[in-house]
Structures are given as structure tokens and as C-alpha cells.
Amino acid sequence: MSASILVPGSRKGADSMQAAAVKGRSLWDDARRRLLRNKMAVTGMVVLAILVVLAVVGPYLAPYAYDAVNKNDVWMGPGQNGHLLGTDSLGRDQLARLLMGLRVSLAIGLVATVVSLIIGVAWGAVAGFVGGRVDEAMMRFVDVLYSLPFIFFVILLMVTFGSNIILIFVAIGAVEWLTMSRIVRGQTLTLKHKEFVEAARAMGLGRGAIIARHIVPNLLGPVVVYVTLTIPAVILAESFLSFLGLGVQPPMASLGTLIANGAQDMELAPWLLVFPSLVMVVTLMSFNFIGDGLRDAIDPKDR
């Protein structure tokens, strides 16, 4: 059911989660228990943990550098000459490149998600809390952005400023915040009439302080769920750009560039395509399992 939450117009995800976050501490214990009982989610977490360790530590342990060109070992198949996953047309060790690519893709997923998180939470919280005309204008703006072919703007951005990694973070993050802002706004609307917000206001706290200290922390539940679903979306977007030759530039690698290169040479060296594709799919799946599991755990009604 992860799709239902991503779809504009379908507010079910946002609404049904509103009940969850406000019940207080015991909810999180409950949620943790439910999450750990979910085999898919636990599998996802274990696999993801392994992938993260590999991405962080792997490049240091790999016997070759990811960008080391080796003229004597061109087009090695998997296992030949000590290259566990073979080599490419320049004799670069694919294991080392794959580990590096995984690291880059995960890093982009994380950073761009944080960017989208900051924009989305700020936008949604302000719109929901201030309400009235401001709310209407801000959400109208989101609606308009929703109806645009966004990938085109990302492509234009990459062409305009040249592809560097920071820009990839910002561009993708700036695209992915829309759904987040909708979820956060829905949550905020229900939160702002709660007693503790009124108490804070009675004590003379300003609007900004109330949003930052009282509203945002209480949004955590649904936001966490959506974050775990945004990360794979971001990884996908980056790989897509890399596939079109607009993302991470060689010799640096990401899962997307590795798949793109593999696709070019797949007749000659299918291993160049198969291994990065496999890692990509496993990564995306583990994130999706965790996201689905978290949603079910935090919002048992929706199962």
C-alpha cells in the first residue's frame, strides 16, 4: 500500500496517520514490537545494515582502487585474475567500483532526502499552522508544482550548472519535498488545536517557537515513514539522471552510472550489467520493505 501515500489527491495515508503520533510514549514501544514481528521489515533492516556497512567500509577494504585503470586486466570475467566481479573495458575492478557506487548512491539518497525533509516539513508546518489565505496559497503552489514534468527541470538544472554532486543533492531534494509538505500540513492541522499547543500559546510562546518546539516533534511518526520511502525514490532519480549521462561523472561511480555502462557493454560483458542491477534492486527493496513495515507498525489500522 505504499503507493497510496505517494499519490496526490489520495489523502488516506496522511489522515490515517494523524491519529498515531499523538498517543504518546507507549505508541513507540508498541510500534517497535509490531515492526520487529514483521519478517519482511526485519529482513529489510538486516540487508540494509549490511549494505550500509559495505558502502562505508568496503571501498577501504577492496583490493583495488575504484578508479585504478589496469591495462593487463581488461574485460576480465567474474573471478578471473583475482577480480571477484570482473573488470570493465579499462580493467577497473568492478567490486571496488560497485562498493564505491553503492556508497555514492546511498549518500545521495540520504542527503537529498534531508534536503527534501527540511523544505517539506518547514513548508507544510507553516502552511498548516498559519492556515487561512497563507495556507491556501502555499498548498496551491504545491498543487501547481505537482502537475509539472519535474524530471525535465532537474535535467535543465543539470545542463545549466553542469553536473556536480552538490547540485544533484539539491536538485533532487528540491523535487521530492512536495508529498512531504502535504503530509506534514495534514498533521499540523489536527495538532494545532491540541491542548498543549494552546498551553504554549497561553504561556506567550511565539508562532515560530511553537512550530519548532511543539508541532514539528509531534510530526515524527508519519515523517519517518515517508522518509524511508523517499530515500529509494531519490536513489532512483539519481540513477535515472546518471543513466542519461547527467548525473555523477566518471571516474566516480554511482549505481546508475554502473548500470548505464553495463548496459552499453552487456553483449560482451554481461556481468557489468547484472551485478550493479542486483545491488540496486536489493537496496530499493530493503528500503521499501522497511517503509511498508514502519507504516504498518505506526498505523496498524491501515493493514
Added chain:
Amino acid sequence: MFRFIGRRLLVAIPTLFLVITAAFFMMRAAPGGPFDMDRKLSPEILKNVEAKYGLDKPLAVQYVDYLADVVRGDLGPSLKYRDKSVLQILKENYKPSLIIGLSAITIAALMGVGLGVLAALRQNRSVDYGVMTVAILGVCIPTFVTAPLLVLGIASKLGWLPTAGWNDGALPNLVLPVIVLALPQIAIISRLTRAGMIEVLHSNYIRTARAKGLPESRIVGKHALRAALLPLVSYLGPACAGLITGSLVVERIFNLPGLGKFFVTSALQRDYTVVMGMVIFYAGLILFLNLVADLLYAALDPRVRLA
């Protein structure tokens, strides 16, 4: 009804205007120009060429000129493809994109709804788990992975289908691109349908229909399906955006003469007018589909009143 359409159009026009403006200035902010080549043009020639296309005027003037042209329905000449207007390029290349896109979305809708209903009716049984596994795989395996893998397996190794090319839209050439494009949509649509169907089947009016003694096929096919399809209708806009994104990849891998390749190449070559034409075309398409989705939504859901 007409007032509703009118109001939506009033929103669509400023949106389109915003898109054009943003794309125009982003494109112009990019370093380099359409006439940078390996062999540098002499300054005099460059000046003449730029004057011919009005590129020597101040940017603000060019912007206003361009807007005026667009309002008249003239998207200008291509700066790279000699003697072709942007409209001509759109006209000559839209067919493969359209055929592939339409076939993919039709197949995705039929299969997705079918599978989703099946899974909902057999909730928590093996059919359900099977469909949901396929759905998760479909979401997690991106087009740029399925496309090369299918080409490698089915076209290259087994030789059942051509690896690439358009061949005037011959059926064997269409199969793989359409499958690749449809797969993720099938996954999303079947999940949406299943979720909607399960919720609807528990609602009171379905219980009423059962109590009346209606046959199950009628309950599912008429009463439940209609309500369960509502979330799908609002997915139409994003689905179209997803298809366009996917077609960029698919057209590249299968080497199809569609519109997709023009966007990336033209952007890289700074062919300003062609890029703008593509942006306007696709943004217009998506806005139009969103309007259609709103109308469909109202037609399906009696609670929504168009005003």
C-alpha cells in the same frame, strides 16, 4: 461543468506561463550557446547568425518576443536542425512516443486493475501474495534495469524479438519497449486497486448490496469497482509524468525515433527553441490530463460537485 473547466483553465494558463518563464531563463543561464562548435565561427558570422535568430537582442526583449510567438502558436525555428521548425520536429517525432505511451498505459490499466481486484478478492491468500510480490518487484526494479536485461535475455540470447529500432512501428519492435514502460505502472496500479477494493468491500453499502442478494459478480464489478477506481483516477497525472520519464530511458535503449531523445540532446546542445517546445508540449499534456482526471473523478464520485 463548463464553469469548472473554465476555472481550471484559468489556473492552467498561469501555470504554463510559469513553466515557460522558468525554463526560458534556466536555459539561457546555461553557459555556452547553440553555435559553439568544434571549429569556432568567425565573430562576424556568429554575429550574423545570432542576428538572424534574434539572439543579439537583450534577454528581456527575446523573452517577450518568444512569449508573443508562443501565444500565436509559433514555437520558432530549431537552432540546430537546419530548416526545421520546432513544430515540425514535434509533428515528425511524436508518433513513436505516443504509440508506446498509450499502449503502455492501456495495458498497465487493464492488467493493474485486474490483478488488483483479484488480489483483493483473495486477500491474504497465495494469489494475493503472488500479485503483491510482483507489485513490489515492479516498483523496485527501475526501467533502466529491466530494459537492458530483457534485451539481453529475450532479444539477444533467445533472439525472439528485435533488440532495438522502430521499423515503422511493427509489432515485434513494440513488444519490449511497451512491456518495460508498463511494468512499473502495473505494479503501482495493482497496489492502488487492491487497497481501494479492500476498503470498499468492507463498506456498508456493499453489505447492503449483499443483503439484497445481488450476485457477487455484480457487487464486485459494478458497485465496488466504481468506488475502488477513484484513487486510480487521481493517479492519472503522476502516471503520465512517470511514463514520460520512463520513455526518455526506453527510447534511448531501444533506439526509437521519438521525442524523448530531443529533450536531452537539445538541452546539451543549447538548442533553446527545441527545449522550450518540448517543455511546453509535455507540461501542456500533463495539465490537460490532470483536467481530464478531475472530470473523471467527478463523473465517478457523486459526492464531488463541480462548481
